[in-house]
Amino acid sequence: xxxxxxxxxxxxxxxxxxxxxxxxxxxxxxxxxxxxxxxxxxxxxxxxxxxxxxxxxxxxxxxxxxxxxxxxxxxxxxxxxxxxxxxxxxxxxxxxxxxxxxxxxxxxxxxxxxxxxxxxxxxxxxxxxxxxxxxxxxxxxxxxxxxxxxxxxxxxxxxxxxxxxxxxxxxxxxxxxxxxxxxxxxxxxxxxxxxxxxxxxxxxxxxxxxxxxxxxxxxxxxxxxxx
Amino acid sequence: xxxxxxxxxxxxxxxxxxxxxxxxxxxxxxxxxxxxxxxxxxxxxxxxxxxxxxxxxxxxxxxxxxxxxxxxxxxxxxxxxxxxxxxxxxxxxxxxxxxxxxxxxxxxxxxxxxxxxxxxxxxxxxxxxxxxxxxxxxxxxxxxxxxxxxxxxxxxxxxxxxxxxxxxxxxxxxxxxxxxxxxxxxxxxxxxxxxxxxxxxxxxxxxxxxxxxxxxxxxxxxxxxxx
Numbered sequence: 001x002x003x004x005x006x007x008x009x010x011x012x013x014x015x016x017x018x019x020x021x022x023x024x025x026x027x028x029x030x031x032x033x034x035x036x037x038x039x040x041x042x043x044x045x046x047x048x049x050x051x052x053x054x055x056x057x058x059x060x061x062x063x064x065x066x067x068x069x070x071x072x073x074x075x076x077x078x079x080x081x082x083x084x085x086x087x088x089x090x091x092x093x094x095x096x097x098x099x100x101x102x103x104x105x106x107x108x109x110x111x112x113x114x115x116x117x118x119x120x121x122x123x124x125x126x127x128x129x130x131x132x133x134x135x136x137x138x139x140x141x142x143x144x145x146x147x148x149x150x151x152x153x154x155x156x157x158x159x160x161x162x163x164x165x166x167x168x169x170x171x172x173x174x175x176x177x178x179x180x181x182x183x184x185x186x187x188x189x190x191x192x193x194x195x196x197x198x199x200x201x202x203x204x205x206x207x208x209x210x211x212x213x214x215x216x217x218x219x220x221x222x223x224x225x226x227x
Numbered sequence: 228x229x230x231x232x233x234x235x236x237x238x239x240x241x242x243x244x245x246x247x248x249x250x251x252x253x254x255x256x257x258x259x260x261x262x263x264x265x266x267x268x269x270x271x272x273x274x275x276x277x278x279x280x281x282x283x284x285x286x287x288x289x290x291x292x293x294x295x296x297x298x299x300x301x302x303x304x305x306x307x308x309x310x311x312x313x314x315x316x317x318x319x320x321x322x323x324x325x326x327x328x329x330x331x332x333x334x335x336x337x338x339x340x341x342x343x344x345x346x347x348x349x350x351x352x353x354x355x356x357x358x359x360x361x362x363x364x365x366x367x368x369x370x371x372x373x374x375x376x377x378x379x380x381x382x383x384x385x386x387x388x389x390x391x392x393x394x395x396x397x398x399x400x401x402x403x404x405x406x407x408x409x410x411x412x413x414x415x416x417x418x419x420x421x422x423x424x425x426x427x428x429x430x431x432x433x434x435x436x437x438x439x440x441x442x443x444x445x446x447x448x449x450x451x452x453x454x
Contacts (some may be wrong), residue, residue, distance in 0.1 A: 062289050067329070069336030087374045094332035097372045100293070101328045105321035107297030134371040141368050144361040145324045147314045 002026045002055075003158075004103045008184045009045030011205055012118035012161055015173040017052065019160045020116045023174055027054040028110055029142060030103055034095075035065035036072050037079070040193050044184040051179070060102060069093045069157035079187045081198040087126050088200060091189055096129035100138055100157065107155065108146050116158045123204045125165035134157055165207030174214060181217035194221035229253045229339035230280075231330045233347055237412045238273030238432055239345035239388055242400040244279065246387045247343045249403055254281040255337055257330055262292035263299050264306070266393055271411040281357045287329060288360070290343050299414060306414045308425040314353050315427060323356035327384065332391075334382065335373050343385045349426075350393035350431045361385055386444035393435030401441060423449035 003025035007013045020027050031045040042059060049057040069075040070092040077089055096119065103115045119130040128134060135157050142157070143149035161169050173180065185205045186195035195202050197220040209216035230252035247254050269286060278282040295301040297319040301345050304316055323346065330342045346357040355361060358446040367382070370376035376406045388396050400407065403450050412432045415420035424447040436443035 023383075059295070060290070060293055063287070064332065066285060067336055069332070092301045093335035093374070094328050094372060097331060097368065098325070098328040099324040101321050105291065105296070105319075105325060106294045108320035109294055118396050128374055129372045130376045131371070134368070135363070137368045141324065141361070141364045143354045144358070145321055145363050147318055147355060150355045172228055212386055222430060 001108045001114065002028060003114035003116055004028050004030055004101050004107045004110065004112055005116040006099050006118070007031050007045055007049070009041040009043075009048055009183060010179060011173070011183045012120055012169060012182070014048055014178055015169050015176070016116050016118035016160060018173060018176040018178045020084065020158070023051060023156045028106065028112065029057045030106060031057065031059045032099055032102070033061045033075070037075060038072070038184065038187055038189045040189050040191055041184045044182060044193055048182045050099065051182070054221060058106065062098070064095070064098070067093065075180075079199050081196070083200070087128065090125065090200065091127050094129070095220045097138070103153065104142050104146065108148050111148070113148070113153055114156050114158060116160070118161050119159050120142040120166075120169065122162045122164060123208065125200050132159075133160060135162070138152055165202050165211070167211035170208050170212045170214055181219075190221055194219045196221065228341065229255060229337045230257050230341035231334045231339055232335065232343040233326050233330050233345070234258050234272055236268040236270075236275055236410060238400070238407060239347055239396060241275055241405055241407070241410045242396050242403070243334060243343050243345035243387055244281070245345045245400060245403040245405045248280060250336055252341060255333065255339065256284045256285045257333060258284065259329070260286055260288045261300070262290040263333070264302060265302070265411065265414055265416045267416050267418055268411045269440050271409060271420055275409050278409070280371070285333065289325070291319065291322070291325075294320065306426050308423070310427070314355070317352065317427065319354070322388045324365070331373065331382065335375050338378055340375070341385060343387070345388050346374045346386050347388045347391065347393075348390060348397065348434065352427050359386075359389060362389070392438070393431050394438035396440055397435050397439045417448055419424070423448065425448050427446050
């Protein structure tokens with residue numbers, strides 16, 4: 001059975017892809033080159049896909065820096081290096097909705113009814129488009145939006161990580177032989193994929209490896225200890 | 228009040244834009260260069276916007292021919308020149324969902340709660356993403372998907388044409404001084420914007436001018452009469 005997997009090259013989406021492969025889906029993998037500050041994650045995505053049995057890896061260009069409104073797509077907004085109140089400035093307006101819509105279009109073309117996305121509502125930044133109620137609303141929309149949807153077969157948005165802690169995600173990935181040294185999570189990774197160790201994404205990742213008691217293979221470009 | 232208007236340069240979206248301007252919105256206009264067969268519509272969009280009081284015209288590149296699955300984005304699939312059964316091959320998988328998602332992202336950045344789209348569920352091709360139930364589902368999704376949505380202010384997707392016949396749309400546009408000679412509706416318009424007169428989009432348009440008893444300003448490159 002065909003499935004479309006949204007894949008950034010980060011820890012969560014790599015685990016999600018490993019799960020989809022493990023479940024036996026024919027995996028059509030979509031990555032977005034969206035003008036993100038850490039575009040090195042797309043290079044990571046390519047390297048990871050090269051090691052896995054996927055059917056196709058489609059990289060789409062969509063310059064969301066034309067829209068801006070986020071520290072990830074507007075380089076004049078700094079990435080916070082300590083916890084902030086509320087939804088942080090790394091939130092990209094409507095990002096998951098845009099990405100799921102592209103995945104939905106491709107799924108329809110492939111006659112796939114299954115879409116995987118590595119959202120997580122436990123160790124996460126409070127992004128609205130990572131919550132179960134959002135995903136359910138998207139499933140309903142997908143059925144009304146598409147030719148195959150109104151013909152009666154519902155789409156399923158799989159979110160295998162949504163209720164897992166970061167430590168649980170890492171344990172699951174290690175069980176499935178994920179090589180996390182290839183993944184890039186850092187919002188301000190350098191051109192070689194080295195991580196800052198300070199941004200929120202780095203902090204969740206570091207805490208996850210610590211809590212899972214698994215050695216952290218992340219390459220950091222700064223030697224500061226994690227606070 | 229700021230509003231984002233999805234604008235193709237066709238008859239429907241031009242009328243929609245004229246309505247949004249007439250209602251007093253500060254109009255931020257978004258067009259998509261999506262690998263469509265009739266990309267000349269983007270040139271038409273630019274020319275039309277130049278004649279109107281809009282705040283900004285953003286043209287985004289997103290190559291949906293990478294996804295394909297439609298006669299509009301895959302040139303190996305012919306555009307039908309006579310009526311077909313069911314949803315026609317000109318349906319682009321998830322197109323309105325993708326476009327609305329980009330509009331939603333921009334709206335959030337602009338602090339706009341109003342999005343206009345020229346969908347129509349009367350003289351239309353049966354596309355699933357033009358129906359009122361789809362639009363309502365999208366509004367619900369938009370509130371769950373976004374930072375401003377969960378902060379309590381709902382988004383409104385305005386569809387001023389949804390229940391109008393093509394003739395009524397044209398009458399409304401003429402009332403608002405729309406110059407339809409600038410618009411391009413044809414799915415296979417040539418490089419100069421001349422229309423085939425045969426595709427479904429041309430047929431609805433032609434019938435609309437006839438029913439409204441308004442001279443059709445469309446430039447056709449073929450002399451066949453309308454059947």
